Amino acid sequence: MSTRECRSILYVDDDQAICEVVLTTLSLVAGLAVHLADSGERAIDRAFELRPDLILMNEMLPDMDGLTTLRRLRESPLIADIPIIFLTAQMSPTHVAHLIERGAIGVIGKPFDPLRLGDALLALWRSTDVGRGVALNPGDPARRRAHTLSLEERFLDRTLREVARLNDLLARAAAGDRAAFEEVQCIAHSIHGTAAMLGFAAVGSAGGELERLVESAIMATASPVSSAEPATMRHLVKQTGRLALAVEAAAKSLPTA
Numbered sequence: 001m002s003t004r005e006c007r008s009i010l011y012v013d014d015d016q017a018i019c020e021v022v023l024t025t026l027s028l029v030a031g032l033a034v035h036l037a038d039s040g041e042r043a044i045d046r047a048f049e050l051r052p053d054l055i056l057m058n059e060m061l062p063d064m065d066g067l068t069t070l071r072r073l074r075e076s077p078l079i080a081d082i083p084i085i086f087l088t089a090q091m092s093p094t095h096v097a098h099l100i101e102r103g104a105i106g107v108i109g110k111p112f113d114p115l116r117l118g119d120a121l122l123a124l125w126r127s128t129d130v131g132r133g134v135a136l137n138p139g140d141p142a143r144r145r146a147h148t149l150s151l152e153e154r155f156l157d158r159t160l161r162e163v164a165r166l167n168d169l170l171a172r173a174a175a176g177d178r179a180a181f182e183e184v185q186c187i188a189h190s191i192h193g194t195a196a197m198l199g200f201a202a203v204g205s206a207g208g209e210l211e212r213l214v215e216s217a218i219m220a221t222a223s224p225v226s227s228a229e230p231a232t233m234r235h236l237v238k239q240t241g242r243l244a245l246a247v248e249a250a251a252k253s254l255p256t257a
Contacts, residue, residue: 006125008033010050012043012057012069013087021114022056024194028154029118040069047079054125059088059099070103085124087112115152115198152198156251159203162187163244170240174233178218184236185214191243200250206243213239
């Protein structure tokens with residue numbers, strides 16, 4: 001029996017909103033790389049390119065349905081053994097049994113709970129011969145802790161680390177590095193969206209305000225001879241501090257075991 005960990009997932013869906021939720025949620029699972037494809041044909045191409053450990057696929061796709069895509073994936077020995085899990089709104093026992101009979105290792109109903117998605121996928125992974133009982137390396141305390149934390153705790157842990165990164169980026173931006181502004185904007189956007197999805201209103205609001213401020217700063221420095229005003233940088237640093245306080249308050253509000 002293999003002792004391989006699940007390190008990469010390919011998610012297949014043409015709904016960009018759902019893709020963003022899945023990508024954001026699964027990116028919080030320690031050690032897991034998440035890739036996207038927006039059609040069955042693209043899923044086949046990416047499966048050859050990436051050789052993911054697991055494929056999570058919406059049953060309804062724009063070019064060919066999930067079962068047709070599964071059949072095509074199974075035609076090549078190079079990718080035929082990749083476990084496939086379906087997301088579907090049709091959760092009748094008969095339909096679920098049909099998907100399993102056709103080769104899926106599991107089925108997750110839509111709408112799904114983002115807070116449970118990572119655990120559900122890894123549980124199904126462990127049920128396969130390739131992944132049974134090996135999703136966590138028990139000799140690595142950091143990996144063990146990251147895996148046992150709740151999704152909310154993992155998000156807050158990661159966000160606190162990102163606050164330190166934001167401060168470094170703002171220092172670079174103040175020195176004239178415009179690319180640092182864009183990275184700050186990406187981080188703030190991610191925090192804003194994920195916090196809102198997980199119910200951390202204050203964190204989401206702080207992240208959204210930081211995103212708004214840095215977007216204004218980017219527009220103000222669009223000219224080749226422009227640089228960020230000191231007042232603008234002070235506002236950005238202050239808002240980053242507010243974000244850190246919001247994250248710390250959210251962490252304290254979590255129930256203790």
